[in-house]
Amino acid sequence: NAGVTQTPKFRVLKTGQSMTLLCAQDMNHEYMYWYRQDPGMGLRLIHYSVGEGTTAKGEVPDGYNVSRLKKQNFLLGLESAAPSQTSVYFCASSWWTGTTEAFFGQGTRLTVV
Amino acid sequence: KQEVTQIPAALSVPEGENLVLNCSFTDSAIYNLQWFRQDPGKGLTSLLLIQSSQREQTSGRLNASLDKSSGRSTLYIAASQPGDSATYLCAVERDTNAGKSTFGDGTTLTVKP
Numbered sequence: 506n507a508g509v510t511q512t513p514k515f516r517v518l519k520t521g522q523s524m525t526l527l528c529a530q531d532m533n534h535e536y537m538y539w540y541r542q543d544p545g546m547g548l549r550l551i552h553y554s555v556g557e558g559t560t561a562k563g564e565v566p567d568g569y570n571v572s573r574l575k576k577q578n579f580l581l582g583l584e585s586a587a588p589s590q591t592s593v594y595f596c597a598s599s600w601w602t603g604t605t606e607a608f609f610g611q612g613t614r615l616t617v618v
Numbered sequence: 619k620q621e622v623t624q625i626p627a628a629l630s631v632p633e634g635e636n637l638v639l640n641c642s643f644t645d646s647a648i649y650n651l652q653w654f655r656q657d658p659g660k661g662l663t664s665l666l667l668i669q670s671s672q673r674e675q676t677s678g679r680l681n682a683s684l685d686k687s688s689g690r691s692t693l694y695i696a697a698s699q700p701g702d703s704a705t706y707l708c709a710v711e712r713d714t715n716a717g718k719s720t721f722g723d724g725t726t727l728t729v730k731p
Contacts, residue, residue, distance in 0.1 A: 509661075540721075547622070547707070548662075548721040563718065595661055606652065607719075609661035 507531050511596050511610035518586040518617045526581040526613050528596030536599045537579040538563070538607070539571060541592040548595065554579055586617045620645045622710055624722035631698055632730050639693040639725045641708035646686050649711040653682050653693050656705045656724065665706075666693070698729045 509530045518524055528537065535556050540548040540563075550563030552571040560571045568590060570582045579598075583590060593614050599607040621644045631637055641651070650669050654662040666675045666682040668691070674683040681694040691708060705726045709719040 545723060547723045548709075550718060553718070597662075606664035606667050607662075608664070609654075611661045612659075 509596055509598055509608050509610040511594075511613050513613060514611065515614050516616070518583075518615065520587060520617060522586050523582070523584050524586065524615075525583075526594055526596075526615075528579045528581070528598075528610060530577055530579075530596075530598040530608070532598065532600070532608065533576070534598035534600050534608075535576075536601065536607075537573065538597045538599075539569070539579065539581045540595045540597065541565065541590075542595060542612075543592050551581065551594075586615075588617045591615060591617045620648075620710060620712060620720040622708060622720050622722040624706075624708060624725050626725060627723065628726045628728075630728040630730065633698060633700060635698050635729075636694070636696050637698055637727070639695070639706050639727070641691040641693070641722055643689045643691075643710045643720070645712070646689050647712065648686065651682075651684055651691050652709045652711070652719070653680075653691075654707045654709065656707060658704075662707065695727075698727075700729045700731050703727055703729050 512527045538553040539551040542548045549565045554573040557576040572580045596610040597607045623642045625640045652667045653665045656662050668684040679696040684691045705724040707724040709721045711719045
């Protein structure tokens with residue numbers, strides 16, 4: 506059972522480039538989330554999804570887009586990367602909110618130069 | 619806006635010591651509180667989840683308590699071991715919005731052999 510898998514694990518981008526981070530979960534979870542983790546700022550929610558075909562904005566959505574075309578996948582896109590988006594990105598999933606634990610991926614370390 | 623504070627930011631103890639990590643939150647209208655462990659370069663692993671109607675949860679040497687009215691939670695680790703060395707984060711989920719957890723910055727624990 507793989508749990509939550511994120512690809513890639515590391516990436517260096519030049520300012521203005523675009524990329525997509527992929528999150529895949531094999532637990533049939535309804536809820537999926539994208540967070541970024543920065544020193545001194547904890548984890549902040551970027552976008553989340555409460556089911557296939559749905560997405561919603563989190564705390565820091567600007568500069569990111571997401572899609573949930575399949576229940577098991579949640580994609581995070583950066584259309585035009587900026588140095589401020591240098592961070593560690595975590596994907597998480599849960600069966601339902603409020604009553605069950607969230608499972609996290611291993612993270613993607615992104616550097617924008 | 620919900621704010622989550624964890625004190626201390628770092629803690630170093632000798633092996634075998636019992637210890638308490640603190641988490642406080644400003645808005646008591648929470649749905650649940652969750653404690654996570656994060657090892658360097660890794661994702662988060664859920665340790666304990668406490669529903670807003672519960673007072674505490676236990677798992678092995680870990681015990682988490684919740685005082686919703688005062689906005690506080692503690693994570694008690696008994697008989698600490700070097701393998702407990704990690705960063706511990708708490709997260710509170712708001713009462714009204716699915717999946718929108720607010721994380722603290724974490725307490726980095728070092729247990730010395």
